Amino acid sequence: MAATYYVQECPTCGRNLQVRVEYLGKRVVCQHCKAKFEACDPSSAAYPPSESSLSLLARADQLIESATRSSLSTITRSAI
Numbered sequence: 001m002a003a004t005y006y007v008q009e010c011p012t013c014g015r016n017l018q019v020r021v022e023y024l025g026k027r028v029v030c031q032h033c034k035a036k037f038e039a040c041d042p043s044s045a046a047y048p049p050s051e052s053s054l055s056l057l058a059r060a061d062q063l064i065e066s067a068t069r070s071s072l073s074t075i076t077r078s079a080i
């Protein structure tokens with residue numbers, strides 16, 4: 001499985017945290033200062049509510065799947 005983390009700066013202590021993508025839009029706790037804040041991916045233009053973060057994950061899965069499939073067919077072709 002590909003890494004499903006993104007880096008978000010803690011709004012309280014300013015340290016970079018690795019936040020699981022599945023926590024997007026949810027409240028997370030900073031490991032350093034224990035501050036609670038809402039997880040949001042700053043690299044995405046629109047702040048994703050929980051529904052669209054699911055479709056983002058689905059899109060990523062499709063990309064991985066198609067990449068896997070194309071490399072698989074290459075292997076199959078060269079094997080034959």
Ligand SMILES: [Zn+2]
Pocket residue numbers: 010011012013014015030031032033034035
């Ligand atoms: Zn913090």
